[in-house]
Amino acid sequence: MLQELVPVGEVERNWRGVLIALVVILFVLGLILVSTLALSPPDRGPRATLPKVSLRNITTGAFFWKNNASWISDYEVSYRDARGGISIFNIENDTTYQFITNSTFRMLNAVDFRISSDKRFIVFISDIRKEYSHRSDALYTIMEKESATRHAVGPKDTNFEETTYRIQRFQFTPTGNAYAFIHHNDLYYCNSSFSRNPSRITNSLSAKVTNGIPDWLYQEEIFKDDVAFWFSPDSSHLAYASFDDTLVSEVSIPTYVSQAQEGVVTIPYPKPGTPNPIVTLFVVHLKNSNFPKIQLSSPKSFQTAHGYLLKVHWASDKQLDVVWMSRGQNSSIYMTCIAPDFNCTKTYFEKGSGEDDLVPLNPRQWRWSLVPLSLHGVFDSYMYFEASPPGRPSERHLYRTLENKNNEECLTCPVNKTEKNTTWPPFRTEQCIFTKSTFSLLGKFYMLECLGPEVPSVHIIDTATNIKLFTFEDNRHLRVKYDSLSIPQTKIFQIETDEGHKASVKLQMPAGLRTNEEMTFPLVVKLSYKPGEVCVTHKWQVDFSTYLASKKNFLVLEIQPSSRKHEIKDHIAVIRYITEMDFVDPSKVSILAYGYGGYLAPKLLSEKPKMFKSIAILSGIFSWPNYNSFWSERYSLDDDVTYAARDLKGHDLLLLHGTLDLSAHYHQAMIFSKALIEAGILYSHLAYPDVGGDLKGSEEHAYSALEDFFDRTLSPIDYTEWETGSTYFSFRN
Numbered sequence: 001m002l003q004e005l006v007p008v009g010e011v012e013r014n015w016r017g018v019l020i021a022l023v024v025i026l027f028v029l030g031l032i033l034v035s036t037l038a039l040s041p042p043d044r045g046p047r048a049t050l051p052k053v054s055l056r057n058i059t060t061g062a063f064f065w066k067n068n069a070s071w072i073s074d075y076e077v078s079y080r081d082a083r084g085g086i087s088i089f090n091i092e093n094d095t096t097y098q099f100i101t102n103s104t105f106r107m108l109n110a111v112d113f114r115i116s117s118d119k120r121f122i123v124f125i126s127d128i129r130k131e132y133s134h135r136s137d138a139l140y141t142i143m144e145k146e147s148a149t150r151h152a153v154g155p156k157d158t159n160f161e162e163t164t165y166r167i168q169r170f171q172f173t174p175t176g177n178a179y180a181f182i183h184h185n186d187l188y189y190c191n192s193s194f195s196r197n198p199s200r201i202t203n204s205l206s207a208k209v210t211n212g213i214p215d216w217l218y219q220e221e222i223f224k225d226d227v228a229f230w231f232s233p234d235s236s237h238l239a240y241a242s243f244d245d246t247l248v249s250e251v252s253i254p255t256y257v258s259q260a261q262e263g264v265v266t267i268p269y270p271k272p273g274t275p276n277p278i279v280t281l282f283v284v285h286l287k288n289s290n291f292p293k294i295q296l297s298s299p300k301s302f303q304t305a306h307g308y309l310l311k312v313h314w315a316s317d318k319q320l321d322v323v324w325m326s327r328g329q330n331s332s333i334y335m336t337c338i339a340p341d342f343n344c345t346k347t348y349f350e351k352g353s354g355e356d357d358l359v360p361l362n363p364r365q366w367r368w369s370l371v372p373l374s375l376h377g378v379f380d381s382y383m384y385f386e387a388s389p390p391g392r393p394s395e396r397h398l399y400r401t402l403e404n405k406n407n408e409e410c411l412t413c414p415v416n417k418t419e420k421n422t423t424w425p426p427f428r429t430e431q432c433i434f435t436k437s438t439f440s441l442l443g444k445f446y447m448l449e450c451l452g453p454e455v456p457s458v459h460i461i462d463t464a465t466n467i468k469l470f471t472f473e474d475n476r477h478l479r480v481k482y483d484s485l486s487i488p489q490t491k492i493f494q495i496e497t498d499e500g501h502k503a504s505v506k507l508q509m510p511a512g513l514r515t516n517e518e519m520t521f522p523l524v525v526k527l528s529y530k531p532g533e534v535c536v537t538h539k540w541q542v543d544f545s546t547y548l549a550s551k552k553n554f555l556v557l558e559i560q561p562s563s564r565k566h567e568i569k570d571h572i573a574v575i576r577y578i579t580e581m582d583f584v585d586p587s588k589v590s591i592l593a594y595g596y597g598g599y600l601a602p603k604l605l606s607e608k609p610k611m612f613k614s615i616a617i618l619s620g621i622f623s624w625p626n627y628n629s630f631w632s633e634r635y636s637l638d639d640d641v642t643y644a645a646r647d648l649k650g651h652d653l654l655l656l657h658g659t660l661d662l663s664a665h666y667h668q669a670m671i672f673s674k675a676l677i678e679a680g681i682l683y684s685h686l687a688y689p690d691v692g693g694d695l696k697g698s699e700e701h702a703y704s705a706l707e708d709f710f711d712r713t714l715s716p717i718d719y720t721e722w723e724t725g726s727t728y729f730s731f732r733n
Helices: 008-039 055-059 103-108 216-222 476-483 544-550 564-579 597-607 629-634 642-648 666-678 699-713 720-724
Strands: 076-080 086-090 095-100 110-115 121-130 136-144 150-152 169-172 179-183 186-190 209-211 229-231 237-244 250-254 264-268 278-285 293-295 308-314 319-325 331-338 343-351 377-379 382-388 397-402 435-439 445-450 457-462 468-473 489-496 502-509 521-527 555-560 584-594 614-618 652-658 684-688
Touching: 055 544, 055 699, 103 110, 103 121, 110 169, 121 169, 169 229, 179 229, 216 264, 216 308, 216 629, 229 308, 237 308, 278 308, 382 435, 397 435, 445 468, 489 564, 502 544, 502 564, 521 544, 521 564, 521 597, 544 555, 544 699, 555 564, 564 584, 564 597, 584 597, 584 699, 597 614, 597 642, 614 699, 642 666, 652 666, 652 699, 666 684, 684 699
Parallel strands: 521 555, 521 584, 584 614, 614 652, 652 684
Antiparallel strands: 076 086, 086 095, 110 121, 121 136, 136 150, 169 179, 179 186, 209 237, 229 237, 237 278, 250 264, 278 293, 308 319, 319 331, 331 343, 377 382, 382 397, 435 445, 445 457, 457 468, 489 502, 502 555
């Protein structure tokens, strides 16, 4: 037998080689691990360290803010103070004093007030009842400050203890303490607040005629306010508009659980091709005890066609400027009416070129997009107006120019960016690029509201020097509350489409999102755009979109198309551009539409059905022949989108509509529902009995339904690991 013999030394050398190789391998692995740890991002902790925006933050109005200050003279501002009383701030001597305590507010359950120009009387407003979007009535009580005696405002002498009258609108004169008010659609005037016997200026013989207060169409679409009477600066004259709805067709809307008379709400509602309200403008001489009235002439070409009264403005004590617009909304006439006879002469005529040129501008050909009819007046030969700068439609600023000269100056635009411009509260910084201005009575000062993108603040500015004198309201408490939450990131930018059109875009993203994410997120396209209005702005707001981006980690996209002609193509181009971003999940795109968006959404799905997964529509407009004449005729809209119902097959659909929507009637939802049923489309429908188009009072239910809808149609959605964000592999290399 042969035995193989192996030297012992060789075996030992092999084991040493293996050990050396293992050491080398471990060393290399150690280097790799050290390098990985050194180069990897540190533990960043959770994506959002602050509480997220809750649905209750939205439904309770926790972030609602409204400036309650108003001018009462050329140098004084009145406001509700922290104790609930009324205080007055004097700009010239920088003093504040309490004008009246909160005791009368508590006694009358008052929620608002007015102060006469001579500061001798206060009117307290209580028990406000909403009638239309911009129209309401309330109880008004006048109190003399010195004696504290008070009486109810009404058409005849009334002791305070007696039954009070519901007043639709009240206004003090610019001088003294006279006032005018509207009761049962008629205009009254009282030459002194000491008097309890007002004079009746108008006497409507028909319930279909309103004087000094706009009818439904004008308050909803044109004035967007409830006032249709205007005092001259010296209080010597009163202009007012009368609206005759005799020929206007009516719409009766049933009520179900409210205590409305006969269970029906009836409003004048002109539809395309039917008679519009007939508007007549008058001027009353208030210094004559007989109150003689002069009817102002309107453009003859507009009379038979029932054109629109667009603007009434006292340029001086003796000059009244009036703007009329044709019913087709493609031409405007500016007229000047001079005392004492107030004969009106045409001063300017403007003819629009089409759908996107319909809002009458100042007679000058501005290079900017003016806020419609935003002229503040002329002070020291300067004309003041609000406009969006060239190429920046999401901003709004105050401008001035010398009359008849082309030298516009922006008074609120940010100055050169320096460290000094990042202070709070902002003025002329990137924190304040969406503004609103109101001038004192003679224009010596103006009150600037910085409305975005940061939390609003209010400042007093010297008009002549444009120097900020005071920060009147910094909203510190609101800012602290806002900063304590995980607020979404907001990006506003412009996208140029393949056809060369520029669309403005607002994209809200979860607070912890980084654009180099491996994770992808659902996209909700918000269609709140309405032709002629700007939806993409830098205005600060906390709404349901904020909730979706903060709490649900959704991306929320809003688009301002370049024009109505290109709105479908612009929307599709922008959505395609956004869904190509790495952090967007193109298979989870939904639409959230409001109003006009109800018309757009089915058209978008009809064009690109594979682009969207689901669609939710609130108070949608689906049929233009059944909408009001002002909007339908403005864009020559005579179609509906029932034809697109068949294209919704395979998509989840949710309709929400209030049955008491006075603008887009519940009939609109029924028209579209019928088309869906005939096309065999299964859908969900929520009807809110006796609720208006804003779903006021039912917001929590509606938003919860929308949240559940998006959770279901965009599932699965689980961001637990992503939100924790504590490991290297949660981030892209």
